[in-house]
């Protein structure tokens with residue numbers, strides 16, 4: 001069967017150029033333009049890479065029009081309903097759901113790797129107490145590389161997996177330590193009688209002198225939030241991890257760069273901004289003025305938690321979180337939580353407004369996650385660190401896949417140059 005191609009006709013010269021079509025197992029086909037410059041002398045122009053495929057991947061599939069999100073073929077709804085975060089992390093890294101023995105080994109390896117070198121505690125002390133925990137995460141995660149000098153043989157699959165497990169295992173410890181540091185409380189060590197998510201809750205909210213009361217509904221809700229944030233195809237922070245990793249930088253440095261990218265309010269920082277927005281709204285009566293501001297092109301304000309570069313129908317994660325939000329608040333006896341009532345009214349008003357309907361701006365994953373996290377007791381400045389904790393599973397899986405992909409190369413985009421053309425230097429006295 002003839003290979004599928006597209007033909008580009010240069011209307012300046014009448015030249016025709018054929019380019020191969022690459023077909024995926026799901027989703028749109030891609031035009032392979034790797035020979036474009038060599039054949040035509042042209043580059044493509046796609047600020048924000050909205051129409052550009054940067055890599056091959058088998059990890060996550062998103063259909064933005066149908067609101068589909070799958071990890072290795074399993075729907076996010078199915079995984080939230082039946083799996084747990086550590087099993088999803090295994091799935092992202094290995095491509096298949098683990099058998100009993102495989103899961104037991106993975107679980108044991110992660111549990112064994114949760115501690116960080118005692119020296120790292122001194123890194124926290126260099127920060128002001130009111131430092132944003134994302135600043136601490138960027139520093140401490142990047143600094144992890146200084147404790148594993150010898151273990152950067154990126155050509156060894158076993159070593160790549162070891163780095164991935166270390167990062168998945170240590171992020172909860174570092175996130176919890178950054179919180180304890182910010183409130184001046186004793187940092188706690190992981191406990192062998194807890195698993196992944198419950199142990200994180202213990203390290204966050206436990207105290208040395210008290211027996212910790214674990215609430216199963218809270219553990220389940222947080223684990224689901226971690227699953228929902230685990231991976232999301234080639235989003236800004238994942239692309240940053242791939243970009244940094246493509247230079248051969250070690251995975252700790254690459255993930256640290258991903259944490260930096262995630263921090264932005266247009267990306268992972270939105271969950272914290274949703275809470276700040278709801279709190280600044282105060283009451284339902286204030287909603288119309290915020291909707292008005294969100295539409296005003298001269299006002300930089302955006303309705304936080306609404307809109308998405310890919311989802312132009314609904315974010316399936318928001319649907320799962322909406323339900324989970326009600327379950328958690330019911331379990332905590334907070335169903336009359338004013339912020340939830342305000343959020344529900346804001347969602348109703350926005351979804352009936354022509355501006356949002358026309359632009360397909362629906363609630364995204366960040367809209368509900370903040371309300372649940374606040375109800376559990378996380379301060380809003382910890383929301384994005386939690387996102388980073390969960391996304392470390394996806395970042396490491398994507399970083400590992402990039403190193404195993406024979407087509408992957410050093411990332412180096414080009415540009416449309418609009419600056420000065422060549423000119424001679426003018427000595428200072430003649431300017």
Ligand code: SDX
Nearest residue numbers: 232235266267268270294302303304305306307308309359
């Ligand atoms: C995440 O990529 C991923 O997968 C990300 C993520 C992941 O899991 O990794 O899903 C996580 O980042 C979720 C998104 C969290 N961000 C927010 O909630 C911040 C608020 N949202 C906006 O900043 C915005 O919607 C973006 C950045 C998310 C997407 O913006 P796009 O795709 O670049 O769309 P755009 O800016 O081109 O907007 C199209 C139109 C514009 O109006 P017009 O110029 O057509 O008149 O929609 C408007 C925008 O002004 N618009 C909004 C809006 N989002 C877009 N107007 C008001 N409020 C908003 N939130």
